[in-house]
Amino acid sequence: MLTTAGLGVTIGTAGCVREVRNAVNRDGRDRLSLTITTLPADGDRESIQLARTVRDTLEAVGIDASLAILSHEEFLRAILTNHEFDAYVGRYPGGSDPAYLYETLHSQYADESGWQNPFGVTSLALDDVLERQRRADGQQRREAVEETVETFAAEQPFVPICAPDEYRLVRTDRFDGWGERHPGTAQGYLGLEMVGESSDEEGDGDGDGDRDRDGDEDKVARLRAAHTDPRPSQNLNPLSAEYRHRGLVTGLLYDSFAVDPDVIGPLEDGGNDGANTRQANDGNGGDDEADELTTGIDLHPWLAESWEWERNDDALVLSVRLRDDVRFHDGEPLTADDVEFTYRFLADTTLGADGIPAPSPRHRGAIAGLEAVEGSEDGHRVELRFDAGSGTAAAARALTVPILPKHVWRDRSTPADVTGVRIAEGTTDALVVDNVPAVGSGPFAFADRTDREHVTLERSDDHFSVRPGLDLPEPTVSEVQIAIDPRSTSAIELVAGDDADVTTTTLESYVIDDVLEIADGNDDLEVLESPPRTFYHLGFNARTAPFTNPRFRRTVARLIDKAWIVEDIFDGYATPVSSPVASEWVPDELAWDDDDPATPFLGTDGTGDIDIDAARSAFEAAGFDYDANGRLRTREGN
């Protein structure tokens, strides 16, 4: 009796509520409110300052904006894996080649986790130019990239803000040879020469591989690094998007077939102009067709002895010759079987088990277009087959992935079981395992680590780079001890006080003036300046309103005075950018020229002062409106 009555009441109110909701929603526009996710100031002071600047800017134009500050791995998990964010500010690991834009912006990756399309951008126009970019080579590719940049400028799937200059402090009284290769890459820590007592060994520098038999060099030869990012002391998984930035430490532990010649640095044969000077093209090949195929590929053989391209009707084939007798750090040989496994595994870490593929979130783009991998019988050759339309420039990125030992990773294809952390379905153990101890084939092997204190690597004495006759930078130090030190100021102090030799992570811009001064007054200290490899950006979650709307994104982009930010937050130690690629790829009309060519600032350039009226008009023109209190309203309100 009572129940029935209650039910009646419920039904009655439900109808009423529906009616009310209907009435409210008829013209139901709510104030637009959003949260900007970012990182704490420890180790990356610029992100939080940028986020606060953007928040103040949005507040000024009537948007209710708040901040969410998450630790590094929580931040990346929220953005890359769970897509739980409205907007965020951070550094994009980027890439020196525009090919990375393919996985970054292609709509086919909108639902995946990792650095492939974390924004959830879906644009047919972008897809179209990205496809063309992937398939083209040479001049056609250049044109396709320029078109991508133009489409990007119009759609603003994210807002590139600035590329910070990379500064590192090094001691020159123990090691020399700094900065020949980019110190943001593993190769930057190879080929260092010992100074002082051990300087008599310098003559050996070119690869006799017998330096370490001279006696008591061990205490001299320990390279001490100060690293502001604690993550390498917690996790050494080269597949983890949350724990890796650009993979410096895993780059020391794992080898890839090829490395960027810019990071290999000056080689004695002098040339990286044109494909013919590459060792890759020694021996076989060398005919006209092969030359044509390799134009524009800027990679140098590393774990691969050489490779050849071949195009036939149904595929682009890359056949790679492995170096002989390469072993993983645990003594197991590295064979074509491991290579075959690696590519299959990166494409789907479930190895096809349950139907939902779980690709490596860091290598998705590098192996896009790869259709099959086959090792030769003798174990020395591997054939990578790409779909027929692939361009070699994009396909060549497959040479840059880390080669994994099959015997270690095969068992990690099972579904992950992590208590406490929300992870996406179809996540395998391989994607979440901390991979300690890491077993690779790289120039250094894992030795020890303590969470948030250090990770220590030791030289792999039989790494191929130490073989005679190979002109490759080799591990010269017997040990690399990476001490975790979460702030630039204390990292500098470690180097200045002779407790460390190098700050491996880039210094934050607020300390650069000081560090230049410190180095100026000390003969044993030197500041390395290297080209930027990352850029700060404002990312939108284009899966939800109002970020789905490119007009909205463009208007927000136009509220950011990038030149002023560079001066105000980065003390001038950054370059304002409007395109997500290196300047050599940017078409002339979009080149930065005192002001932002793609999204001109709605205010007085260089002051950060927004023209509020102009901003309002821009939002109104984009289909939004303001209430009587000057608050921006949106239909979907979230």
Add this chain to the structure above:
Amino acid sequence: MFTEILGRVAVVIVFLLPISVVALVGRDRLSALRREWRDRLRVSWPIVTVLIAVLLLNRVMRWSARRITDRVGIHMTETFYGLEGEFILVFQSLEAPAVTTYFTLIYVYGYTFMLLFPVVAYFALSDTRPFRRLLAAYALNYAIGLVFYLVVIALGPRNVMPDVLGQTMLYDTSPEYQHLTREVNRATNVFPSLHTSLSATVAVFAYWTRDEYPRWAPVAVVLALSVWISTMYLGLHWAIDVLAGLVLAGVCVGLSQLLVGRWSVTDALERLDR
């Protein structure tokens, strides 16, 4: 580097402690202590054990309990920042190199001294109750603080507005202390401020024992006030953390009065023996 700094702290404390003990406790009490320490320890060992256990648990849990925090933790940084904004900048008006040095020394050395001195001083009293209550209050502070640390994920002002804090942030003016405090604290452990709650606890006890230690009481109060301000001046804590620390101190002091002396573990054990 860490051991070096820790060594420096130890040296200062080791020097400061005996001098102050001799000056403030007095020779009579010390000679009585030499005769009676066994008896006093016999009465006090249960709470000593509890405190050591809580400290060990605290150390282990703060680092290894990430899973608990991941599951139940609530992000509060934005709430605190939203509530008080740039309030702590009022302390920036004091800014001067000498002031920064003062608060840095207070934060690192003064605080450590403040916690250790009363332990010795109260152990030197023939009445063991202040000693036991103090240790109980310490244990409660750490235990309750730990629960908050597991549940509340909040970053200090230095992580949110480093630019406006400017010249007074501890780790920029004295980066060497980074190595010391990082060992002990995680960046997300700011609510409540244990520096505040423990120094307030000590100050309340100092007030209660002003008849026994008339000169310690004003010293403790000045030190405590300095510690509270230093946490904000150096950009380590929000005012809300400090307020919560004061509330926590009140709760712990109150509970220590209620609990200590109510049950006697030694009596109970003797009864069991019989």
